[in-house]
Amino acid sequence: xxxxxxxxxxxxxxxxxxxxxxxxxxxxxxxxxxxxxxxxxxxxxxxxxxxxxxxxxxxxxxxxxxxxxxxxxxxxxxxxxxxxxxxxxxxxxxxxxxxxxxxxxxxxxxxxxxxxxxxxxxxxxxxxxxxxxxxxxxxxxxxxxxxxxxxxxxxxxxxxxxxxxxxxxxxxxxxxxxxxxxxxxxxxxxxxxxxxxxxxxxxxxxxxxxxxxxxxxxxxxxxxxxxxxxxxxxxxxxxxxxxxxxxxxxxxxxxxxxxxxxxxxxxxxxxxxxxxxxxxxxxxxxxxxxxxxxxxxxxxxxxxxxxxxxxxxxxxxxxxxxxxxxxxxxxxxxxxxx
Numbered sequence: 001x002x003x004x005x006x007x008x009x010x011x012x013x014x015x016x017x018x019x020x021x022x023x024x025x026x027x028x029x030x031x032x033x034x035x036x037x038x039x040x041x042x043x044x045x046x047x048x049x050x051x052x053x054x055x056x057x058x059x060x061x062x063x064x065x066x067x068x069x070x071x072x073x074x075x076x077x078x079x080x081x082x083x084x085x086x087x088x089x090x091x092x093x094x095x096x097x098x099x100x101x102x103x104x105x106x107x108x109x110x111x112x113x114x115x116x117x118x119x120x121x122x123x124x125x126x127x128x129x130x131x132x133x134x135x136x137x138x139x140x141x142x143x144x145x146x147x148x149x150x151x152x153x154x155x156x157x158x159x160x161x162x163x164x165x166x167x168x169x170x171x172x173x174x175x176x177x178x179x180x181x182x183x184x185x186x187x188x189x190x191x192x193x194x195x196x197x198x199x200x201x202x203x204x205x206x207x208x209x210x211x212x213x214x215x216x217x218x219x220x221x222x223x224x225x226x227x228x229x230x231x232x233x234x235x236x237x238x239x240x241x242x243x244x245x246x247x248x249x250x251x252x253x254x255x256x257x258x259x260x261x262x263x264x265x266x267x268x269x270x271x272x273x274x275x276x277x278x279x280x281x282x283x284x285x286x287x288x289x290x291x292x293x294x295x296x297x298x299x300x301x302x303x304x305x306x307x308x309x310x311x312x313x314x315x316x317x318x319x320x321x322x323x324x325x326x327x328x329x330x331x332x333x334x335x336x337x338x
Contacts, residue, residue: 018259019168024175024208027074030081031173034073034108036062038177040184040316041287048302051309055189057181060291060322064132066247067177067201067320068101072162074173076105079160088159089113093143093150095121097247097321098164099129107133114153116146165200166254175204181316182212189213193298193307194318196226196268197248199257201320206264213316215266218301220244220276220294225253226261227268234258242273247294247321269307271300279303283319284329292324 038061043054063069079085089112092102099115106113113134117126118141129136139149154161163170181189192209196202196217206215217226222242229235235253260266280296282303283289298317301307309315 018256018263019172019175019203019207021207021210023168023172024179024204027070027078027169027172028176028179030077031070031073031176034077034105035070035176037180038062040181048309048315050311050313051315052312053188053314054302055185055316056287056289057177057184057316057318058289059177060289060295060319064097064100064104065322066097066101067174067318068097068164069104070176071165071170071173071200071204072098072101072105073108074176075162075167075169076102076109076111076160078169080109085109085111085160086158087111088157090162091150091154091157091159092116092162092164093146094164095125095129095143095146097323098162099125099134100132100323102162103129103132103134114150114159116150116153118142118146165198165203165250166256168256171200171203171254171256171260172207173204174201175206175208177201177318178205178208181205181318182209185314185316187212188314189316190314191216191309192316192318193218193269193301195219195244195248195294195297195320196253196257197223197294198250198252199226199254199261201318202226202266203254203257203260205318206260206266210264215264216269216301216307217261217266218269218271218298218307220248220297221270221272223248223251224268224270225250226257226266227270229253229258230261230266230268243276244292244294244297247292247323248297269301271297271304271306275300275304275306281329289319290322290324290326290329291319292321295319295321 095117279300
């Protein structure tokens, strides 16, 4: 998203929109059978002393290659239940994981999807959106132009607008990953490490695991949306740069994400560029998992000690997305550490 601020107003910005575990449970019931239960694998805890157990949640195997299929499906199905899903379908502004998820969910439900992207959006992303059934509208030179056009289109046609991360149904849908994780670990997980951009995944998982496990939001040092929001007492715009900007490039934490983080005690950890790149390669070398740089930030926190488990801690790390160019993972020496 490269600096595009996705700070649409939440409905009145009131506490009634801050999601809880019950919202996540309702979302889980609603989307059951429409998204994948993704695998959880146990990792040798000796790699991350002094942790007692470490798991990787392989959410990059979700439909469309990221966790966002959960929130998109919940948003659209929830609207359908409430008779708020118009014939005009859904509208979104995103050329990345969120756009693909919206296209996927809308097609599954049988309504049209329009996804607005700037004219310079990569052809591979545009092609994928069309493959998933979306009508792609190119407009302007930056994502702010696409945002403006999408919101205008939704207002004119009555189409359902789908925000990438700052709507209650979106966040609750992402939170089903957290509920699933608790079930797969029989509730024995102490901490969940996950990447933060706009914060929809963090908000949902923190709501789902509230009282059961702590959530650690890991961010590139170059895109500290959660960190700066916690320091200043609310979401603020940050500069966006670095290798993770294509997937964690929201320039402002969502309002819902901030409220949930403040309520549940989410902690922010920052990692450096070179450690993100190394963690991504390490996942390929040792586990043959191809992920986005944005996904690798959570692993980087453990590998570098930016997040240090306590003695006996049981840690789950979410691998949240796989929409990446794998060419650099298959270069000479990629298997040298195996």
